[in-house]
Amino acid sequence: MTVALPASLADGAAEMRTWLRALHQMPELGYEEHKSAAFVAARLGEMGLEPVTGIGGTGVVAVLKGQGLAPPIGLRADMDALPIEEASGLDWASRVPGVMHACGHDGHMAMLLGAARHLTKAPPPPGDVVFIFQPAEETGAGAAAMIRDGLLERFDIPEIYGLHNWPGLEFGRFLACDGAQMAAVDRFDITLTGTGCHAAMPHLGRDALLGASQLHQLLQGIVARNADPLDSAVVSVTQVHGGEAYNVLPETVVMRGCTRSLSAEMRDLIETRMRGISTGLAASLDLKITLDYHRGYPVTQNSAKEAGLARETALRMLGPASVDPAPKPSLASEDFAYFLEKRPGCYGFLGAGPGPALHSPRYRFNEDLLPVGAAWWVGLAQRVALI
Incomplete structure (x- = not known):
């Protein structure tokens, strides 16, 4: 032009x-x-x-x-x-x-x-x-x-x-x-704590990795099923850290990522649902899940x-x-x-x-x-x- x-x-x-x-x-x-x-x-x-x-x-x-x-x-x-x-x-x-x-x-x-x-x-x-x-x-x-x-x-x-x-x-x-x-952009750190165990005896542990995989899917449901489809929001898990051995289920898994939203209402909804999902999944899998949600620019x-x-x-x-x-x-x-x-x-x-x-x-x-x-x-x- x-x-x-x-x-x-x-x-x-x-x-x-x-x-x-x-x-x-x-x-x-x-x-x-x-x-x-x-x-x-x-x-x-x-x-x-x-x-x-x-x-x-x-x-x-x-x-x-x-x-x-x-x-x-x-x-x-x-x-x-x-x-x-x-x-x-x-x-x-x-x-x-x-x-x-x-x-x-x-x-x-x-x-x-x-x-x-x-x-x-x-x-x-x-x-x-x-x-x-x-x-x-x-x-x-x-x-x-x-x-x-x-x-x-x-x-x-x-x-x-x-x-x-x-x-x-x-x-x-x-x-x-x-x-x-x-957008408003926020960061989150999620720590899932279970009981580590040998991979040959998973029944003796509480699998934090299983929890992380389920949590990742559930977080995507916030945008897919809780957000107004005419609004815009993104929940991105960008890091997953856990375990060091091929044959040991780790005690702790850490997930990190960010959320993006175009309204204050959507921003509040995302944080509220992330907290609710984390609490519910922790009870379901007998894990401890800690969510640290850090608000960035509005x-x-x-x-x-x-x-x-x-x-x-x-x-x-x-x-x-x-x-x-x-x-x-x-x-x-x-x-x-x-x-x-x-x-x-x-x-x-x-x-x-x-x-x-x-x-x-x-x-x-x-x-x-x-x-x-x-x-x-x-x-x-x-x-x-x-x-």
């Missing part, structure tokens, strides 16, 4: 590419983004903004004053990298062993910086624009940390928006759902009005074919969900075209996407959807 961009944003692509490549070479894990934060703060300062650092640990925030004709708006980019050894072959590959920007957060920072550069040179936007560079999206819940530090109140943010590059989605295509955009829930504004902004800034006409949510997770629990807003995907998947050691941010994402940010700040 061809995207027509304002000349000033297209002209800024080279600068954004330079920023991306610099950030890509110095990836940092969650809450360790000291160099990235310093880089971002320096660029914002060069634009005449006054960055505030240390929010949520290593977060950076800057405010561009508007005309007071519209409420403030929050625009967020994430900053952290992943513990992955890069295999992209790029000349500007990571210089940090075992750490890589494999999810494109370097590009997200560059796009938002590009939007800030454009907006600081343009007439004042209708309302204040709050540029948010957030730490620790991948595992550390940096959004929640920024909220605890008073981000939303301190900078008077009544609505907030986020954007993620999306390999596999047509280049320049914008996708935002009304309601669930990404559902990323777009508000309908703001999702509509986000889509209309894409239409105005990126062209009439830019918006996905039938958006579908992803069952991946995102800590932007914490912002959307506190404020209306929208989290969208921006198609990066074909290429290696996110979190792949061969992943490469599509640099052609930089001015496209920046244009969407600029359109939101300038409230083009309301004109």
Whole structure:
């Protein structure tokens, strides 16, 4: 898909590419983004903004004053990298062993910086624009940390928006759902304890492996028979550990995995049924079954009005074919969900075209996407959807 961009944003692509490549070479894990934060703060300062650092640990925030004709708006980019050894072959590959920007957060920072550069040179936007560079999206819940530090109140943010590059989605295509955009993802550890015995005398034991095999099947029944078939849920057992010998039934088996759901109600149902099934099977097989259920990020829930504004902004800034006409949510997770629990807003995907998947050691941010994402940010700040 061809995207027509304002000349000033297209002209800024080279600068954004330079920023991306610099950030890509110095990836940092969650809450360790000291160099990235310093880089971002320096660029914002060069634009005449006054960055505030240390929010949520290593977060950076800057405010561009508007005309007071519209409420403030929050625009967020994430900053952290992943513990992955890069295999992209790029000349500007990571210089940090075992750490890589494999999810494109370097590009997200560059796009938002590009939007800030454009907006600081343009007439004042209708309302204040709050540029948010957030730490620790991948595992550390940096959004929640920024909220605890008073981000939303301190900078008077009544609505907030986020954007993620999306390999596999047509280049320049914008996708935002009304309601669930990404899933709640939880982890579980299940320990089954019986009585170990020799395989020649199974009647002398209580078979934890038999229990694990039955439990695996019963857990799949949650989605097959307890969940509304029009809703989406996944229960995945991804690890089973037990036993060391060919001829001994183990005393203990450990199962691990994750669940994914697109509503709070489904999330609660899955946990409740997992606990009930574990209790019932333990009684049936005379085993001890312990379930440790660890809740992760909640559902990323777009508000309908703001999702509509986000889509209309894409239409105005990126062209009439830019918006996905039938958006579908992803069952991946995102800590932007914490912002959307506190404020209306929208989290969208921006198609990066074909290429290696996110979190792949061969992943490469599509640099052609930089001015496209920046244009969407600029359109939101300038409230083009309301004109």
